Amino acid sequence: MGASRLPAFLRFGHLVTGSATAAQDAVQSALAGAFERWERLESPGDADAYVRRAIANARISAWRRFGKRQVVVAEPAVLDHPDHGTRLIEQDAVWRVCAQLPPQQRATVVLRFSEDLDYDEIARMLGCRPATARSPIHRALIALRTLLAEEDR
Known part of the structure; x- marks a missing residue:
């Protein structure tokens, strides 16, 4: 696993x-x-999965440890794209809605839709x-639909 994976891990x-x-x-x-x-990780794919799982688990553990005492101020994701203005507006809107999800739901949604993993890979991770x-x-998608419907009103 090289330094080339760092931006993907940071985005995740x-x-x-x-x-x-x-x-x-x-x-x-x-x-x-x-x-x-490292010696126990058999392939680069295992290392990637291990790192993503560790990131998701760290967030879920922090949420459990601090619970509602910790207020997360959501920052819009800033990614490099040719059309920065439109892309940032879309990302900000998506992020504001996703930031309202509980950590486990947010982690699974990110793994499914941002990392494009199937359910078997998510389960393994x-x-x-x-x-x-x-x-x-499933619960996150229901919550997202509800939140988006409320924003449209």
């Missing part, structure tokens, strides 16, 4: 945590953990069955 971390700073911390911790277990991985995504 930003989508999961809602903060560029928290994403950097989560990615650093995940990469340190991967380095410690989260250490659960595919049906268990589908459940938070």
